[in-house]
Amino acid sequence: MKIQRKSVRNEWAQAFLAAFPHTVPVLTGFLTLGFAFGVLMRTKGYGPLWPFFMSAVCYCGSMQFVALTLLSTAFDPLAAFLMSLMVNARHLFYGIAMLDKYRGLGKLRPVLICTLCDETFSILSGVTPPSQMDAGKFYFCVSLLDYSYWALGSALGGLAGGLITFNTKGLDFALTALFIVLLTDQMREKDNRPPALMGIGVSALALVVFGASGFVLPAMALLMLLLIAWRKPLCR
Amino acid sequence: MPLTSWQTLVMIFAVALGAQLTRVTPFLLFPQNKPLPRMIVYLGRVLPPAMMGLLVVYCFKDAAFFSFPFALPELIAGAAVAALQLWRRNVLLSIGVGTALYMVLVQCVFV
Numbered sequence: 001m002k003i004q005r006k007s008v009r010n011e012w013a014q015a016f017l018a019a020f021p022h023t024v025p026v027l028t029g030f031l032t033l034g035f036a037f038g039v040l041m042r043t044k045g046y047g048p049l050w051p052f053f054m055s056a057v058c059y060c061g062s063m064q065f066v067a068l069t070l071l072s073t074a075f076d077p078l079a080a081f082l083m084s085l086m087v088n089a090r091h092l093f094y095g096i097a098m099l100d101k102y103r104g105l106g107k108l109r110p111v112l113i114c115t116l117c118d119e120t121f122s123i124l125s126g127v128t129p130p131s132q133m134d135a136g137k138f139y140f141c142v143s144l145l146d147y148s149y150w151a152l153g154s155a156l157g158g159l160a161g162g163l164i165t166f167n168t169k170g171l172d173f174a175l176t177a178l179f180i181v182l183l184t185d186q187m188r189e190k191d192n193r194p195p196a197l198m199g200i201g202v203s204a205l206a207l208v209v210f211g212a213s214g215f216v217l218p219a220m221a222l223l224m225l226l227l228i229a230w231r232k233p234l235c236r
Numbered sequence: 237m238p239l240t241s242w243q244t245l246v247m248i249f250a251v252a253l254g255a256q257l258t259r260v261t262p263f264l265l266f267p268q269n270k271p272l273p274r275m276i277v278y279l280g281r282v283l284p285p286a287m288m289g290l291l292v293v294y295c296f297k298d299a300a301f302f303s304f305p306f307a308l309p310e311l312i313a314g315a316a317v318a319a320l321q322l323w324r325r326n327v328l329l330s331i332g333v334g335t336a337l338y339m340v341l342v343q344c345v346f347v
Binding site for chain 2: 219
């Protein structure tokens with residue numbers, strides 16, 4: 001019994017050690033963005049603990065920034081709910097993509113589902129856990145590390161308020177860089193190139209047509225249609 | 237803080253509910269004890285690269301392409317990240333150098 005417990009603890013330690021390096025770019029990105037969110041919320045007149053609370057409960061980066069503007073206009077929870085559905089609609093795609101990987105993971109599964117986000121999805125869809133390792137524990141460590149970075153960044157931003165002294169302009173490019181790295185790695189595989197290029201092309205087109213504030217949903221709809229329509233040639 | 241604390245709490249939970257619904261829905265629609273439809277298996281394979289393309293474009297959405305600095309900081313640093321990743325295949329190196337380069341570009345070069 002004792003040995004068993006020890007080996008479980010070892011498995012967790014190994015999963016954590018294997019997961020952590022993959023999450024370091026998210027660490028820098030989320031600490032910066034979370035910090036920015038915390039500072040911004042303070043400037044809207046909220047107390048130091050609100051940003052941490054909101055990030056821990058919502059955990060939906062870009063929507064939280066949108067929510068700050070909603071919070072400063074009027075009390076309309078239905079509009080906030082609908083807006084959140086639309087801005088976060090991309091999670092539906094991530095969920096579909098992770099259905100298979102998240103199969104049969106028992107108690108860890110609900111946690112993995114509820115902490116799915118752009119960055120966690122990007123890492124988990126591109127990285128295979130080391131062989132011999134319990135994949136569920138690896139996924140869990142990546143998911144919770146990313147979540148804690150976001151909560152921690154927001155907490156620090158909320159506490160520090162307006163005390164920032166060094167010029168952090170541009171630090172959030174770490175997240176852009178992360179997505180570029182993951183896209184580059186996806187494109188190493190020949191089969192992934194057509195859908196990847198389609199993703200870039202369709203989104204760029206939608207950006208030109210619909211503008212920066214409203215292109216994500218049309219881009220996703222068009223992308224879905226094209227992927228389904230071109231299933232045969234893409235499946236080869 | 238124009239809303240009361242209670243109103244703010246309700247708003248925050250409304251946002252969280254919307255976000256969680258988008259996360260949970262696919263897993264409710266396709267429970268794990270049933271085999272996945274072939275179309276969904278196919279989408280699960282092609283969606284990750286396609287969405288990664290979308291996310292990269294999303295990150296460039298606020299770049300100024302048609303006025304100074306013509307998105308040059310984003311394009312230069314982005315190209316550096318991709319090139320480093322292709323060459324050395326070291327995630328932290330690519331992201332570290334790319335981000336530092338971008339910070340120098342937006343703070344010192346294209347001001």
